[in-house]
Amino acid sequence: MAKDTKARILATALEMFSKNGYAGTNIRELTSSLGLGKSSMYRHFNSKEEIWNTLLDEMIAYYTSRFGSPEHLPPVPESPEELVVITMRMVDFTVHDEKIVMTRKVLAVEQFRDDRARELASRHFLTGLTAMFTPVFSGMMDRGLLRRDDPEMLAFAYTAPISALIHLCDREPEKTPDAMARIEAFCRHFIRTYKI
């Protein structure tokens, strides 16, 4: 029950922080929902804030390892249709992976209070997505699948609307199927618009 407990505390903290925010979460509820005494938590963390900082460390580390390295870039599609497939696979993953959903929520909720959350939010919601798809569109232009244009601008114009609909899924999960359909429709519209 040793190292496992620490991880379970972090998992539950992420869940509660994402729903009620840092200030709206209390240690008693957190630990008791784990079947743990209130004070036992302090064997693993020195304070509530240390939980928060550890969580942020993990989120930053995970994001860097998962989306920060070049080998995790999406492949350059060999056809426009493949862009749809790649996109929908990524969207499906990011919308249904509970940990990533909670990470986005907690960043949305704490972005104005914590500087590191602020910075990570910008990467999650904006710069990271653009950086991820810029080489994709650059490659598609090289392959003659898209007309020549500024690939970074295209990546931004492509990812921002998708990101907006992902946020909609986070906010109103019952609309997820509709949002996914709209993402696919947008994706096809985008290809139609920029194809040669």
Next chain:
Amino acid sequence: MAKDTKARILATALEMFSKNGYAGTNIRELTSSLGLGKSSMYRHFNSKEEIWNTLLDEMIAYYTSRFGSPEHLPPVPESPEELVVITMRMVDFTVHDEKIVMTRKVLAVEQFRDDRARELASRHFLTGLTAMFTPVFSGMMDRGLLRRDDPEMLAFAYTAPISALIHLCDREPEKTPDAMARIEAFCRHFIRTYKI
């Protein structure tokens, strides 16, 4: 000092809620920052939660009156360049009007805790913007300024990236000039892409 006090309480509450969230705001700090005793607040509101609900009422009423009626729709531009002007004027307003900035922040921070905030967030960040610009693009197509296409899809593809950069301004105000320049660049890119 009568009715004025109630309004000042609401204004300060909006400011604090937007920065620290509902749970992270306490009445003592709120009232003392107004030069008021802690208990005086209860002459105007029965509880902290009533402040929150009143604030939400006002935000919903303001949004409805400001963006909900057809007469407040942006005009249909007579030239592509006018779309840039209209857009930048709206962005400049929405990014610099402190009350609107704080409204967006508080919606971002409370969207997962309060159902009405959730709904208003979706309107502010997504559906309202699309609904606002759909007739604009429809009109521009009628005038032969843009190629025929689905005006709602265009409105979505246009407003979502702009909205993402507005959120960036809320999160990192020091990047506002850069974000505004990127919005204008995106706007011109959009026109170039869809013009006849």
Next chain:
DNA sequence: CAAAAATGCGACCGTTCGTTCACATGTGAT
């Protein structure tokens, strides 16, 4: 197996929270 380190627990501490209360003061109508 024994010593030591890690983990869990309930009682408890001081603080802060939202809220109430008795009371003072100001203000508008009769």
Next chain:
DNA sequence: ATCACATGTGAACGAACGGTCGCATTTTTG
């Protein structure tokens, strides 16, 4: 002038908060 009402205040309340402590139990280590 008087009465009623609205507004403001400091003290105080009970509850909930984050955090500590002494002690029991388990796990690890030599």
